[in-house]
Amino acid sequence: MKKLVIYASLFLPLSAFAGGFQLNLQGLKAAAMGGAATGIASDASTVFYNPAGMSHLNGHQFTFGFNLVDPYVSVQTPEVANTNQTSKRATPIHFYYSGQINEKLHFGFLINNQFGSSSSFEDDWQGRYIIQNISLKTFMFQPTVSYKLHDKISIGGGFVYARGSFSTEKAIPVSSSNSTEGKASLSGSGDAVGYNLGIFSNFLTLAHGASSTKLNVGISYRSELAVDLTNGEAEFTNIPEALQGTFPAKTGFTSKLTLPQVFTAGLSVQHIKENYSVTFIYDFNWTGWSSYDTLTFKFDNADTPESKTTKDWQDVVTHRFGVDFTYKEKFSVRGGIYIDDSPIKDGFVSPELPDISQTAYTAGLGYKINDVFSVDFSFIRQSAERRDKLLVANFDATYKRKVNVYGLALNIKLGNKSSKNDIKTE
């Protein structure tokens, strides 16, 4: 338990960042290019995006990255002109390693925060019976291998161990004559296992004189992760004496949170000239959010009513487009766009996670310091508005959300530089 507290304090959760609570920030070249990376293997983040892509990375490559997520969310209801979410900034991280073992085999590893969400409001705000605070943090660890089946095709796969922690607080509409209002605080953690598979092909290379054009395609799949919260702790405070049987000071609870399966198919076209290269990339991304059907808390105390919320999320498709212009293999400028569908149907949008369908814009820079070190910067801008009534709570609200995400990553490339030539000459 202690360990978890340390996790929690080290890695802040991420605030309401579109696409349900999936964090599409796992590589900063991708983040700068609309989040697309499945059909390209440009750095060690391919361990996550498409494990088969590792077969196209030579030597030992490391990527350390982090993002600063800076969210601003405001809520308007028919009754209250404005309530600001008191969301804090968050800094999800990622670490990737890809190492070549021999001509055919690569080994890789990742640690990242693939899902996360948080939302918090002042304790006395209008929607306090729906949500005061909520936070979900996840941590993934994934040992991965890739294998070169053929000169032009590789496959890869990883075993995923996920650790999730969850906490939420909300007001309970009971008060006593000392005027305080009840409050429920729930927290718990659990783990899950899953897998990540990919296939990658650099199926076409056209060379004409000093220039060449490469076409790559990739497909990847990440399985569902069913996080069982078996050791949850619920605390009820400020409960009138007469109701303490129903809401005891402390009781245990269990719950389950299923993180969705994700399927992505992508392609990239890279045109290389003597002084520069231009890359276009596209990902078709499907996320199986329908796994988030209900959220249920079962309490150990028999008199505490089970809390069951219907989420009824839907599967969504995201289209991701990006472009990269690299000058003399040293300076890169990137841009992108993604068209993101909200998994939350009308009638289900809650201040807990006011997700909005939107088109978001991305940009980034890359700089290769030398053969070993390179750095990437990325920037994502989201700005969207949605009005919906959470039917089950009869809570009608307009949500306005702006998020800026700033990312910085360091890439390290070690090992035999000539191996690149070896592969090329094969």
Added chain:
Amino acid sequence: MKTLKTSILFTLLIFILSCTKTEFDEFDVPSSGRADFSNYISIGSSFSQGFQDGGLHNEFNQQSNSYPAIIAKQMGVNFLQPLVQGEGSGYMHLAYINGKIEVIKVFDCEKNDNHPLAKTYDPSFLTWANKSLPYNNMAIAGLNVRNVIAFNPTDAITNFILFDSGTPNNELAWNCVAGEPINPYGRFLSFGTIGSPIDYINHIKDRKATFFTNWLGIQDAMGWANAGGDEVSGSSPLTPIAEFRAKYDALLDTLKLTATGGVCATVHDITKSPFFNTVTLEVLDKDIWIKEGADTNIIRKAVEGDLILLSSSSLLKTGVGLTQQDPLPHTEVLDKDEVAIVKNYINAINSEIRASTLAHGYFIVDLYQFMEQLNSNDGVDFDGISFSPEFIKGGLYSIDGVHPNQRGYAMIANEYIKIINQSYGSNLKPVAISDFRGITFP
């Protein structure tokens, strides 16, 4: 050079995009549309005075948050109420005794078995309210439509004795306090002298309202129903329909002199409140013997459709109603014929309320329909709180099972606001239900 330019451009882009203002602008200043809210007054009975938990009290702003006061606040106008201090008239509350939640009734001077925790009136209540102030909330708990104007000397004397005469007789005087009127809740108005009584309607005229809300009519049905029906001593009769209409018309005629706008509310089906639906045969799960009425000697087993009043629960605990020899008195049961009478009566007066209101060019707030929704078994939700008509747990009604609590009144205020906006083109904002207190638990 090229990369430098790109970097500058990129930095600029970030700078432009970084605008992070998401705040919504404040709502517009309330607009009154075609209405003139500058002198808004409220007319009604207990429901409009802010009465709840069987009393008029203000220790948690119960009276300060009466639904007319909420409406006035949203209008942005001054609204003077005759506020009681603290515990006011005394009120019912919940206590936690031996692991059970118990309803503690208001101290009743005529009973010698009052609960030791029973709350009585605050001493200030006997001198409550300065009669010379121009109040905006003119509602009086217990006010019937038949009391607003006297059509004959008998009416006049009845009204005077009800609201203003100092009654020496301890039994009739409120709370057995010699010199108190029968009904103390109109103390903020002068009803003249027995020789020259002042009609309630005269006070309404003097207030020169520019706008009004009116929810009179409930008491005309409730006085009879809450006493188990039957016209017996102590229960007030159902106001005859013709008299109801004539006096309702008279009231609106008076308002018409000054008020360019106003809304009148229909009467809800009071038999759907917890007062009539908490002590049920299903809950008791045994045969209950009842006496049918004042004028009959029929003693029979209670059947489905008979409504046993919430007030009978203490009698039932002592064994009354469990045998044919000791039936529940008729004042503790609204038998099923009486239920039909009340429902029909409410429909009848609602027709009169509608006709009179429209004839005077005012608008209807159909609280009959609105309360049907609130009283439905599925309940309603606001701001993530689930409400139902269930006694105590439902969160909608106060401890008396008849009157809403602050949250229930806030819902009613929002319904008025909705209709006022629709009728007069105003843009008053509704209030957040979660801003108001629910039931106070022990």
